[in-house]
Amino acid sequence: MILIISGMHRSGTSLLARALNQLGVYLGPQEKLIPAAEDNPEGFWEHIGFLKINEELLYNFGGAWDFIPKFPENWQDLPELEPFYDRANGLISEFKDRPLWGWKDPRNSLTLPFWKKLLPDAKLVFMIRHPLEVANSLNKRNFFSILNGLNLWKKYNEHWLNAAENSNICVVHYESILFNPEKELKRIAEKLQLDFTSGQWEEAKSVIKPNLKHHWVGQNSTDFEKRFPEVNKLYRELCCLAEYDPVTNKKLRHEFKNKIQPSVKKTNLTKKNNTHEKPLISIVIPLFNKLELTHQCLKSILQNTRYPNYELIFVDNDSTDETRAYLQKLKLSNVKTIFNEQNLGFVEGCNKGAEYAEGDFILFLNNDTQVTPGWLEALVNIMRHYPDCGIVGSKLVYPNGKLQEAGGIIFSDGNGWNYGKGMNPDDPRFNFVREVDYVSGASLMIRKSLWQKIGGFDQRYAPAYYEDTDLCFTAREHGFKVLYQPESVVIHFEGQTAGTNLNSGFKKFQQINRQKFVQKWKEQLKKQYENNPRNVPLASQRNVNQRILICDPLMPMWDRASGSLRLFNYIKILKKLGNHITFLARVGSTDTKYKKTLQQLGIEVYE
Numbered sequence: 001m002i003l004i005i006s007g008m009h010r011s012g013t014s015l016l017a018r019a020l021n022q023l024g025v026y027l028g029p030q031e032k033l034i035p036a037a038e039d040n041p042e043g044f045w046e047h048i049g050f051l052k053i054n055e056e057l058l059y060n061f062g063g064a065w066d067f068i069p070k071f072p073e074n075w076q077d078l079p080e081l082e083p084f085y086d087r088a089n090g091l092i093s094e095f096k097d098r099p100l101w102g103w104k105d106p107r108n109s110l111t112l113p114f115w116k117k118l119l120p121d122a123k124l125v126f127m128i129r130h131p132l133e134v135a136n137s138l139n140k141r142n143f144f145s146i147l148n149g150l151n152l153w154k155k156y157n158e159h160w161l162n163a164a165e166n167s168n169i170c171v172v173h174y175e176s177i178l179f180n181p182e183k184e185l186k187r188i189a190e191k192l193q194l195d196f197t198s199g200q201w202e203e204a205k206s207v208i209k210p211n212l213k214h215h216w217v218g219q220n221s222t223d224f225e226k227r228f229p230e231v232n233k234l235y236r237e238l239c240c241l242a243e244y245d246p247v248t249n250k251k252l253r254h255e256f257k258n259k260i261q262p263s264v265k266k267t268n269l270t271k272k273n274n275t276h277e278k279p280l281i282s283i284v285i286p287l288f289n290k291l292e293l294t295h296q297c298l299k300s301i302l303q304n305t306r307y308p309n310y311e312l313i314f315v316d317n318d319s320t321d322e323t324r325a326y327l328q329k330l331k332l333s334n335v336k337t338i339f340n341e342q343n344l345g346f347v348e349g350c351n352k353g354a355e356y357a358e359g360d361f362i363l364f365l366n367n368d369t370q371v372t373p374g375w376l377e378a379l380v381n382i383m384r385h386y387p388d389c390g391i392v393g394s395k396l397v398y399p400n401g402k403l404q405e406a407g408g409i410i411f412s413d414g415n416g417w418n419y420g421k422g423m424n425p426d427d428p429r430f431n432f433v434r435e436v437d438y439v440s441g442a443s444l445m446i447r448k449s450l451w452q453k454i455g456g457f458d459q460r461y462a463p464a465y466y467e468d469t470d471l472c473f474t475a476r477e478h479g480f481k482v483l484y485q486p487e488s489v490v491i492h493f494e495g496q497t498a499g500t501n502l503n504s505g506f507k508k509f510q511q512i513n514r515q516k517f518v519q520k521w522k523e524q525l526k527k528q529y530e531n532n533p534r535n536v537p538l539a540s541q542r543n544v545n546q547r548i549l550i551c552d553p554l555m556p557m558w559d560r561a562s563g564s565l566r567l568f569n570y571i572k573i574l575k576k577l578g579n580h581i582t583f584l585a586r587v588g589s590t591d592t593k594y595k596k597t598l599q600q601l602g603i604e605v606y607e
Contacts, residue, residue, distance in 0.1 A: 002095075002119055003102030003192065006109040007127030008156040009065065010137035012174040015208065016127045017045035017104035019177070022204035023189065023196045026101040028094075031453045032479070034387035035360075044387060047103045048479045049091045051388075054107035057084060057114060064576040065107055066142070066569075068155050076113040088118055100194070109156045112163035123192055124167050126160055128238045129174035130246075131231050132224050143558045143568060154231050157238060173244035181208040187243065279383075281310040281376065282357030282448070286349035287367040288317040291326055293493065300370035300491075307376040311336065315353040317343040345463020346441070351456040363445040364468075368493040371443075378487035379445045381600075382433065390450045390480025391472055393439020394488035397425050404492055407436035407484035409539045410469060411531035414518035419540045428606050431486045432599040435542040437528070439482060441468030443490040450475060460520075466513040473521055486599065545578035555585045555594035555607070575602055582606070 003025055007013040021027050028047040035044075055065070060080075063069025072078070095101045102125075108115065115122070135149030144152070170191040176184040185204055189196065196204075225232045239246050283301070287294050294314075301312070311334045314327050318340050327337045336356055344352065354362050361383060363376075375394060382392040396404040403425040409417040416438075420430045454474050461467040472482045518525060529535040538544075550571065558568040575581055581603050588607030589595065598605050 001100050002122040003125050004108055004115055004122050005102055005104035005125045006160055007106055008134055008153050009106045010134045011127045011129040013104055013106055013127045014045050016172055018207045019204045022207055023194055023200050024100055026098045027103060031449045035447065046105050048388060050103045051105050053084060053088055054105055054111050057111050059577060064573060066152060067573045068110060076117045109160040112160060116163065124164050124169045126171045127174060128171060128242055131235055143565060145565060150228060150231050154234060157234055171238060171241035173239060173242040176244050177208060181205050278309045279361060280359035281361050281363055282313060282359035283310055283363045283365055284313045284350055284353035285365050285367050286315040286317060286346055286353060288343055289319045289321045289323060291321050291323045294323060294367045297367050297369055304371050304373045305376050307380060311359065313353045313356055315349045316340060317349050347457045347459060347462040347464060347467045354451060354456060357448065360448055361445050362448050362451055364441050366442040369442055370491040372489045375488045375490060378485050382483055382485050386483060388481050389483045390475040391439060391444060391446045391482045392485050394443035394490040395425060395486045396440060396442055396490055396492045399491055399493060403430060404494060405440055406430035407434060408438040408440060410437040410528055412525050412528040413531050414514050414525060415531050417536060428604055432604050433602045434484045435481050436484045438469040438472035439484060442492050444468055450478060450480060453478060460516050461513045463509060465510040466517045470517060473524060541580060543578060544580045547580045548574055549582050551584045553587050555589040557594055571603065
């Protein structure tokens, strides 16, 4: 049996998918599911392979999840979609040995004709939620206007209803599964003819947490019904399919809200002081001698890291100075020390240190670095807000204040280029989040699940050089992006540990390992830019569709003016379509949050 799980964004589809997973529905291996994020702490439960196909289908017709394209009639039969069908069939074949499987993606609501053509016997599971609650959630998370949110809700649900005709369907109301999980789960199981054990049943009930509901429609929703009759009519129709009566449940909704609200407040108050609400970061620092550098590195971490939940793992490669004694004297509860009996080099040292990592993310940091305020929070924020990001790296700056690297470029001959080297680190070109070829292992964070899937740094690059570049290329092979985060600034005393002479010491392996890298990635390197300085601006950012310049007197102040909010949403839509956007504000703004927000969305900003 195959389940296609759909529903408008912010409607509880993640909760439904997780509950179905506990009842025995296989959603794919854990490493291929998008991890949790700040706005979805229990996880998205979306398979990245199906999500990418859906995103590219929408893009093929000129749209995105929040900019619904105008599909031509019978669009699923167009010959141009054959490559999509080939990819989808390949993805589906990975589940051939699973008797009960499915996938969840709100975008299924829009692309359902495509999937029904491939899987005509699949059962369709659809989650609904009151349209005003969805619109309020989108307003808070995405700065959408309420009207825009309601319009999106209407289109998602209309698309699904039209495509689901003559199919085996199961419609679920968000409040049904929250108010009475036992009754609703039994209804869903009967509707889908699911067999499950008592243990699976208890696990499914345990994942339903009512205090995650933050948006409520008031007990009197007459105003909404009068102002948006078409939306309300569609909502009532879907409620009937979900066997949910919105009228008789008004009182129950009010009582339920009052019942859980105290626990919601309590959760919000305690979260501020509970470090475990934030994912644990394992910082692995390999080192050999140079005690003064290690001391300054540790000192900077302790002084400039406000992120509350991290551990430090020092890997001493048989230092001959006072390093061992120094590490042994450290009296910090979050520090682990590993002492090797020989110098294993950077690659093996990092791999060994990672074996002791307990965090959700592993961050490799050179001991010849000094971190600056906010460095770690900035990296974590990228991982939280970009679920398809597998690796993120810092902006590296020389001790003299000049830029060392703002993400790396790899040319078709395997040679690397430190983007922006020697330039002003405040230049707008180096201060927006970008997808890049690689980031330096001097400060590199990776999802632990991805690290384990890859198997760590490739030992062929031991003792050092090109292991970080190879890791980034491998992450892309697994469907993840590599991003550069300019808000994480790390001072790097380049060459202090490995030297600078290409003909001696560890540094000589830079040329040796380039040949190994070229041999391993020769097919992928054919797609890279040729080694020419003129190609640097284009090569500095991957996967750019078109380049768009937007000029305005001011930054888009989305929380102050409706016109600014509209422009802000247009910018986000254009960005989601794969475009590089340069925003020029002729006057700018005294409040830096507007500029920073754009830069964190991947917008190049000038003012």
